Amino acid sequence: MLDRQAIERALCSIWEDLLAVEVTPDDDFFELGGYSLLLVDVVAEARKHGFTLTPNDVFDHKTPAAIAAVLLPDGSAAPERSDQSQSGADPDFAEVWAGGRSPVEVEPVPTLTPLVERGTGTPVFCFHWGAGNVRFLRDVVDTFRGDRPVYGVESVGMWSRERPSLSIVEMSTRYLREIREVQPHGPYLLVGPCAGGRIAFEIARQLEEVGEEVAVLALVNAMPPGTNELDAGWGLRDYYDFRLASLRQQFGVPNLGADRERVMERMVETAKIDAGMDPADLHWRQAVWAAGNFAQEHYEPRPYGGHAMIFQVAQSADREDADWGRVIASTEVRTFDAPDTLPLLRDPSFAEILAKKLAEFPA
Template sequence: MALDRDEIVQTVSEIWEELLDVDVDEDDDFFDLGGYSLLIVNVVTEARKRGLELSANDIYTHKTPAGLADALSAQAAPADGPADPDFSTVWESGLSPLGTEPSATLVRLAEGTGTPVFTFHWGTGNVRFMGGLVDSFRGERPVYGLEMVGMWSRERPALSLVEMASRYLREIRTVQPEGPYLFVGPCAGGRIAYEIGRQLEERGEEVAVLAVVNTMPPGTTELDAAWGLRELYEFRLAALRERFGVPDLLTDTERLMRGMAEIAWLDEGVDPADLHWRQAVWAAGIFAQEHYEPRPYGGEVTVFQLAEHADRPEADWGRVAAATETHTYESQGTLPLLRDASFAQDLAKKLAAYAG
């Protein structure tokens, strides 16, 4: 049975009060109360448990219990909402791996001598921005990046992190056929580096350095495991509108993409017509990350973490790795950490300790 307006107001208010630990009036703005993007996942999950079909975009668009109730009780679409292509349309525009030549994922980021360093894309799938950062820690070594399938083609990416890692490893071997290997994984790329390291260990090969940068261990999730690609895609579009103040992604695409490039969520040169495809690729990558079931790794993981995560039990890489070496910094996010001089110095020492 559908909830009426007053019941929706009450339900939404109760959920916000529980999650934010504040009193909520029907005209209170979710974000003014202290709400943030990832917490919306919890709001949507709790609402659906109570019989209220709510989406992330509803919260971004209406923001208050009263606004949500007015929209939902009238079965209204988000007011003046942009007509973004739905996920199915975008995904179907992609190419099956069966019907296209595999696109390259390996890109050279820096020339050099000695054993190369391999770094991996973060959640947005891009890695070329790392080219402007690697000189701070690579020494004289060459550096290669692995970017997600679909970044510059319409090939559909894998929905399995294990499959994704296997493909990247095949490309890594075209440059370095055998180990020991040097891996640096920022953010979501840390889990990819971990899985590749685990696959190499199974084959009796060595990873000399497996460094993860602001990466939560595999098996940790902050999203709803029940969400599929469509929910993740719609969540992403709504989050972009809110973060960059762009109500209509189709009208303001170029402004949005400039903002994304400034924080390295996009590399330079992306066609504005590919904006929605890139968000579908993001959804595929997050889906793979969220459904990755880790296996133990017998080697060492070098953890470069933010101070805000230091005391979180779920941030302990010792749960999945035989040994850890942990460094902690006061940076505010992955990109600031990658730019942190202390981090760069510590990573450079770790890489330099391997003489190959």
């Protein structure tokens, strides 16, 4: 049977392996260089050592000694721990999700939103990333669109309480239905940043199935299906709790409502939300994020016989699982030193390459 000292030793060992530093029981995970996504590996390794750990345990308590004290306060049996943060007043996932409505209960809100309405010819369609929002792209599309109009596709649930789909295939089918109301036939021009890359890929695949041409499929810092960033064994509550804990850590608040105005301003600055969101929807939007990530982690793709432009960041270039060639017949890969998706989208070299590609097709 595990005791507190055994958990401390296990956590120190796990952190040493993952962070490549020496760890003592009183060391802070984040001060040692730990970060949110690495907690997925910490949780998985803890299970192998025989005890159950959640990301919130590390976010809230930070050191092996403090975590072990919470898991086994009397040295013998673990108590029931809240699904919420120990210090937080953020609402539980069940409460937030219950405030949503099934698509059969509400009038669907369109997911297609004009980013740039002016222009002529074949439009460009850009897809939302993991947070579900897309309107932040208004700041960048002028750098590559030429004279074309641009539409954004945002997640169900962005501006309503309609529950989003938990399937990439199902959500892509809905998005494509709206896209074809604007443009009934190809050639189609599709841009998918980050998590939106898998959506753009699935829509291209569905268009290919019905004999329509996809002239441009641009995937921007997007990992292929089957590349799991989080834990595919998690449920919606796990993703939601992870998201809240990560945001609390990032913004240094005990719960997201504690300093809502400042938190939302920072989230707009980093494009995690779009301006104009109702403050009452802050936690609902994180539930939408959880649903989107659940769909991403469980997407099982079919091969696509067309061509794609892959814009990747240097830090993922050498990863074997970053190869879209596993599911796409033909790829053209460009690598950039940008640290993440938003800087890549704002990179003048990226804009120049994509603009040149779009210009190959008559407006």
